[in-house]
Amino acid sequence: MTGDVLRVLLLLLQLGFVALLYLVLMRFAGSLLRDLRSAEEAQISSRSGIGRLSVLESPADEPPNGTTIALGPINSIGRNVNNTIFVEDDFVSANHAMLTFRGRSWFVEDQGSTNGTYVNGHRIDRAVALSFGDELTIGRVRMRLDR
Amino acid sequence: MTIAWRGAEFRLLLPILLLVPMGFFVTNVALAGVLEPGDLTLAVGYVALFAGAHLLLVAFGHRGDQLILPAVGAMGGVGMIMLNRLPQDLAGTSAFGLELGMAATQLLWFGVGIVAMLAIAVGLRDDGILRHYKYTWAAIGIALLGATLLLGYEVNGARLWIDLGPVSVQPGEFLKIVLVIFIAGYLAETRTLLTSARLRIGFLSVPPLPYFLPMLVLFAVVMLIVVRLNDLGAALLFFGIFLTMLFVATGRRSYVLIGLVLFVAGFVVAFQLFGHVQARVNVWIDPFADPLGAGFQPVRALYALGRGGIFGEGLGQGLVTLGGNLTIPFVHTDFIFTAIAEELGLLGAFALLGFAMVLVFRGLRIASLARDDFGALMVVGLTASLGLQTLIIIGGNTKLIPLTGITLPFVSYGGSSVLASFIMIGLLLAVSHRSGTADRASGS
Numbered sequence: 170m171t172g173d174v175l176r177v178l179l180l181l182l183q184l185g186f187v188a189l190l191y192l193v194l195m196r197f198a199g200s201l202l203r204d205l206r207s208a209e210e211a212q213i214s215s216r217s218g219i220g221r222l223s224v225l226e227s228p229a230d231e232p233p234n235g236t237t238i239a240l241g242p243i244n245s246i247g248r249n250v251n252n253t254i255f256v257e258d259d260f261v262s263a264n265h266a267m268l269t270f271r272g273r274s275w276f277v278e279d280q281g282s283t284n285g286t287y288v289n290g291h292r293i294d295r296a297v298a299l300s301f302g303d304e305l306t307i308g309r310v311r312m313r314l315d316r
Numbered sequence: 317m318t319i320a321w322r323g324a325e326f327r328l329l330l331p332i333l334l335l336v337p338m339g340f341f342v343t344n345v346a347l348a349g350v351l352e353p354g355d356l357t358l359a360v361g362y363v364a365l366f367a368g369a370h371l372l373l374v375a376f377g378h379r380g381d382q383l384i385l386p387a388v389g390a391m392g393g394v395g396m397i398m399l400n401r402l403p404q405d406l407a408g409t410s411a412f413g414l415e416l417g418m419a420a421t422q423l424l425w426f427g428v429g430i431v432a433m434l435a436i437a438v439g440l441r442d443d444g445i446l447r448h449y450k451y452t453w454a455a456i457g458i459a460l461l462g463a464t465l466l467l468g469y470e471v472n473g474a475r476l477w478i479d480l481g482p483v484s485v486q487p488g489e490f491l492k493i494v495l496v497i498f499i500a501g502y503l504a505e506t507r508t509l510l511t512s513a514r515l516r517i518g519f520l521s522v523p524p525l526p527y528f529l530p531m532l533v534l535f536a537v538v539m540l541i542v543v544r545l546n547d548l549g550a551a552l553l554f555f556g557i558f559l560t561m562l563f564v565a566t567g568r569r570s571y572v573l574i575g576l577v578l579f580v581a582g583f584v585v586a587f588q589l590f591g592h593v594q595a596r597v598n599v600w601i602d603p604f605a606d607p608l609g610a611g612f613q614p615v616r617a618l619y620a621l622g623r624g625g626i627f628g629e630g631l632g633q634g635l636v637t638l639g640g641n642l643t644i645p646f647v648h649t650d651f652i653f654t655a656i657a658e659e660l661g662l663l664g665a666f667a668l669l670g671f672a673m674v675l676v677f678r679g680l681r682i683a684s685l686a687r688d689d690f691g692a693l694m695v696v697g698l699t700a701s702l703g704l705q706t707l708i709i710i711g712g713n714t715k716l717i718p719l720t721g722i723t724l725p726f727v728s729y730g731g732s733s734v735l736a737s738f739i740m741i742g743l744l745l746a747v748s749h750r751s752g753t754a755d756r757a758s759g760s
Binding site for chain 2: 175178179180182183185186187189190191192193194196197200201203204274298299300301302313315316
């Protein structure tokens with residue numbers, strides 16, 4: 170008789186284990202759904218940008234250190250205040266470089282500056298395609314292109 | 317450093333931490349025939365490891381993905397219950413004066429793996445060392461392979477193991493991480509060149525060769541050595557990872573098409589040249605042709621799957637041993653999925669696949685949210701590796717594709733595999749943490 174009781178109990182335990190397994194799975198599904206919804210909302214409320222520049226190093230603090238600059242499709246960089254990205258640094262030319270988004274990727278082109286434009290430490294001599302995460306050096310100012 | 321509560325992770329970990337002791341309990345009731353929990357030391361140890369990992373991530377203010385760790389915990393938990401149920405003398409260590417059975421050894425490796433994962437997730441604030449030294453990483457990878465070729469010893473016809481005193485390691489498990497890092501670094505640098513340059517032959521656009529060559533050469537070398545080592549599973553896995561990353565980086569379907577054609581061609585050549593490839597394929601096509609010889613393992617695995625059915629035989633009630641011999645050889649590594657499907661049935665197998673799917677889904681999400689191309693590509697590669705491994709070995713277990721010896725991440729027994737998988741999870745968490753903090757810093 171006790172053998173039968175044990176067998177029934179064991180069956181219940183086995184079913185309980187599978188039920189618990191599926192409870193875990195349901196919780197995962199719930200978490201995933203919640204996350205997708207909040208991500209959708211976040212996308213609607215913010216984030217339409219095609220990219221941004223994070224300022225890594227800026228000796229004169231203009232643009233300020235540690236800030237991020239939202240980018241439009243065409244950005245001019247230089248010491249002239251009429252540039253979309255105004256950079257205060259003695260080694261930067263008045264109209265230094267152009268940063269443009271063409272089709273599906275970013276390009277940077279030097280505008281005949283005195284001290285040159287550097288991508289990941291290499292001086293560029295033509296329009297160069299940038300990847301997200303690349304480092305752009307203009308004068309003594311270092312910036313990183315981020316998504 | 318500020319504390320960051322990880323509520324979702326906490327809520328998901330709770331039932332998992334209940335699942336493992338319960339599995340041990342049910343196994344013991346079934347095996348011993350008495351209503352007692354039995355020895356729960358290992359289950360408690362497992363629970364403590366994941367609870368500790370969660371608390372440390374909270375304490376360090378980690379803002380990475382919160383579903384990854386629970387998904388790993390669930391997969392590992394099912395694996396742990398199964399390894400605890402199998403005969404403990406299948407594997408184990410007797411190093412440092414300790415005699416550990418199979419499940420205890422696996423738990424030890426989980427501990428080592430979780431420490432490595434936390435170190436990478438918390439410590440890797442900047443991926444510069446991965447990105448800028450990609451050729452160094454490639455060299456390390458080749459060195460690993462070379463070491464295996466020279467010093468390795470054979471298990472089951474594939475030379476994959478190196479003996480390092482108390483432990484044996486499988487360098488191939490770590491090679492795949494190094495390879496992903498190299499390819500990600502290379503593609504992140506040349507991605508725009510690869511997509512913008514056009515060279516058309518007929519309707520196919522062909523990749524511009526000069527930019528392509530270094531990666532292709534390295535990849536060919538790796539594939540050659542891997543095939544030389546008879547590690548077919550790894551060859552298939554590396555090829556899948558490579559094609560996935562290439563497609564994600566360039567968005568070109570033609571590259572994938574070329575890759576697949578090359579794969580088929582390579583397979584045909586391998587089939588003609590190597591006897592063991594032919595043997596594998598023949599066994600796959602008809603395992604019943606030689607049910608007591610070459611087809612022994614797959615035939616027994618198919619029977620086990622059949623015994624399991626939809627609801628399974630129940631934990632501890634499957635036919636693991638028959639007259640003192642294992643019914644399926646290598647049930648703890650290559651055929652762990654079959655053992656799970658036998659005892660938990662189609663339902664349990666589906667749940668396990670569900671956890672793996674959560675892992676892959678979150679991996680791809682981390683990649684899409686990553687701030688830089690290198691991080692995104694690396695995460696895609698690592699996720700592809702975890703996902704493809706799962707597919708290749710489960711496909712092999714169920715006779716969907718020819719069987720290749722590869723581990724089921726976090727489930728199969730094996731120190732190298734567990735450690736490598738946890739390192740991959742650590743990298744995923746590190747990338748995800750960076751995009752989490754960037755969001756906060758810019759206030760969006």
